[in-house]
Amino acid sequence: MSDRRIRRITIVGGGTAGWMSAATFARILGPDYAEITLVESDEIGIVGVGEATIPQMATFNRMLGIDEDEFLRATKGSFKLGIQFVDWGRLGHTYFHPFGHIGLHMEGVSFHAYWLRLKQAGLVDRIEDWSLQATAGARGRFMRAIKAGRSPLSDIAYAFHFDAGLYARYLRSYAEARGVVRREGRIVAVHRHPETGFVQSVQLADGSRVEGELFIDCSGFRGLLIEGAMQAGYVDWSHHLPCDRAVAVPCEGTEAMTPYTRSTARKAGWQWRIPLQHRTGNGHVFCSAYMSDDEAISTLLSNLDGKPLADPRIVPFRTGHRRRLWVGNVVAIGLSSGFLEPLESTSIWLIQSGLSRLMAMFPDRDFNPATIARYNRVLTTEYAEIRDFLILHYKATERDDSPFWDYCRTMPVPDRLAEKMAVFLAHGRTFRENEELFNDTSWFAVMLGQLMQPASYDPVADILSLEETRTRLAHIREAIANSADYMPTHRDFIRQHCGA
Numbered sequence: 001m002s003d004r005r006i007r008r009i010t011i012v013g014g015g016t017a018g019w020m021s022a023a024t025f026a027r028i029l030g031p032d033y034a035e036i037t038l039v040e041s042d043e044i045g046i047v048g049v050g051e052a053t054i055p056q057m058a059t060f061n062r063m064l065g066i067d068e069d070e071f072l073r074a075t076k077g078s079f080k081l082g083i084q085f086v087d088w089g090r091l092g093h094t095y096f097h098p099f100g101h102i103g104l105h106m107e108g109v110s111f112h113a114y115w116l117r118l119k120q121a122g123l124v125d126r127i128e129d130w131s132l133q134a135t136a137g138a139r140g141r142f143m144r145a146i147k148a149g150r151s152p153l154s155d156i157a158y159a160f161h162f163d164a165g166l167y168a169r170y171l172r173s174y175a176e177a178r179g180v181v182r183r184e185g186r187i188v189a190v191h192r193h194p195e196t197g198f199v200q201s202v203q204l205a206d207g208s209r210v211e212g213e214l215f216i217d218c219s220g221f222r223g224l225l226i227e228g229a230m231q232a233g234y235v236d237w238s239h240h241l242p243c244d245r246a247v248a249v250p251c252e253g254t255e256a257m258t259p260y261t262r263s264t265a266r267k268a269g270w271q272w273r274i275p276l277q278h279r280t281g282n283g284h285v286f287c288s289a290y291m292s293d294d295e296a297i298s299t300l301l302s303n304l305d306g307k308p309l310a311d312p313r314i315v316p317f318r319t320g321h322r323r324r325l326w327v328g329n330v331v332a333i334g335l336s337s338g339f340l341e342p343l344e345s346t347s348i349w350l351i352q353s354g355l356s357r358l359m360a361m362f363p364d365r366d367f368n369p370a371t372i373a374r375y376n377r378v379l380t381t382e383y384a385e386i387r388d389f390l391i392l393h394y395k396a397t398e399r400d401d402s403p404f405w406d407y408c409r410t411m412p413v414p415d416r417l418a419e420k421m422a423v424f425l426a427h428g429r430t431f432r433e434n435e436e437l438f439n440d441t442s443w444f445a446v447m448l449g450q451l452m453q454p455a456s457y458d459p460v461a462d463i464l465s466l467e468e469t470r471t472r473l474a475h476i477r478e479a480i481a482n483s484a485d486y487m488p489t490h491r492d493f494i495r496q497h498c499g500a
């Protein structure tokens, strides 16, 4: 059989998606397998936001063989134990969506069921007390897990915040050291094969061409290849997630660097706050039908930790995804494949997920259509599952203080989400569907945090007596509080291990 192996991979774009792709191919395939070229344009630049992640990012670092402390030093990064949501369920109300488990499953029954039983009996208050991440977060503390037997300290889930510009630079040196060739230049034309329609080369402004057999489109929102050349189409979800713009500005940080992202709901959207070692990243995601750019900027600037370090920058976006993320010999990774607003920091995960699935379905020069169809189905399903989790934050709210919140509270939601909400409202049950990203704990934390009130608790929780349940939960809470107290402050941990 003849060798159908792909010998030339061309990546278009050098933002987070482009360099994550380059690093992945360099690490897994290596320069002997294929020639890897990345084309980017300094003149166009990168989107430059995207600084909060989820715990799966550590798997990506491990796959690349990156030392975590070195990565955090290079990107001036910090640790993230979850997201604090302020004013989402109602004005004045705060909750925490933590990474990791909440409590412990006991006798084969979910912890959530026991907790809800006590809650409905008026015996407990905040679920956060049973999450080490939430408790440590509230106290500004952080450490990595240690070997400590059954102590909560042996299982600490965390993610990272980092400077997006520094991260692209960091991955660039990683990839270049492993043979990836970078070409600077603005692409002005895309050439396709007249019969197959496959992309053959991209042409730069200086007239030169970069050829390839497999093209990875990481050109950002513009989707230069996937849309510009291959016309993949777009599935628009603006009616479900109506925010369509963001304004971003970095500001001076504070000494007490919180180990979590904060998301504060505003009149027509929400504001993020991401603490890094050298500054705080901020942004205001809003809906242009209910708020002007000027008002969004002024809201953002009046709610910063310190002095702004740059001019506010507007980033327009359209929520949804390409109808097909892989067409012919072009695979879209990153913003070129679609965008879901950054409420749960899932975009970088979608890059990682696209890459790991592409590696699992890596093509040869025949580009098998069934494999491509499968890739598209898996990725678009993942987009839809994350979309539903994001919609939940807007839909399940008591807020009625602005036309934006009136719209969100009363909008119809996809059937799958409507079912999940109905199941929770009956007995407080949450489930992880198939391979969906967010597990039952995340759904539970956010449904509860958004003030959804189940009519009853899971009847199976009655296998323990009320007194026994109360005693066991009190022990768990105590172990978590003691563990949080044992941890150093986030700032001290960073100073000691990965200070920039």
Ligand SMILES: Cc1cc2nc3c(=O)[nH]c(=O)nc-3n(C[C@H](O)[C@H](O)[C@H](O)COP(=O)(O)OP(=O)(O)OC[C@H]3O[C@@H](n4cnc5c(N)ncnc54)[C@H](O)[C@@H]3O)c2cc1C
Binding pocket: 012, 013, 014, 015, 016, 017, 018, 039, 040, 041, 042, 044, 045, 046, 047, 048, 049, 050, 051, 052, 053, 164, 185, 186, 187, 188, 218, 219, 220, 221, 222, 224, 246, 248, 283, 315, 317, 333, 334, 335, 336, 342, 345, 346, 347, 348, 349, 351
């Ligand atoms: C407001 C906002 C907040 C976000 N927050 C988060 C977050 O907290 N967490 C998270 O996980 N994600 C977040 N994201 C998403 C995250 O920013 C992106 O997923 C990530 O930065 C990847 O971007 P990219 O590389 O696809 O595109 P870009 O950064 O836009 O890079 C595009 C690249 O293509 C190149 N290019 C484009 N056109 C041409 C051309 N004609 N010729 C040559 N080169 C070209 C550019 O030079 C650039 O190098 C956020 C996004 C937005 C908009």
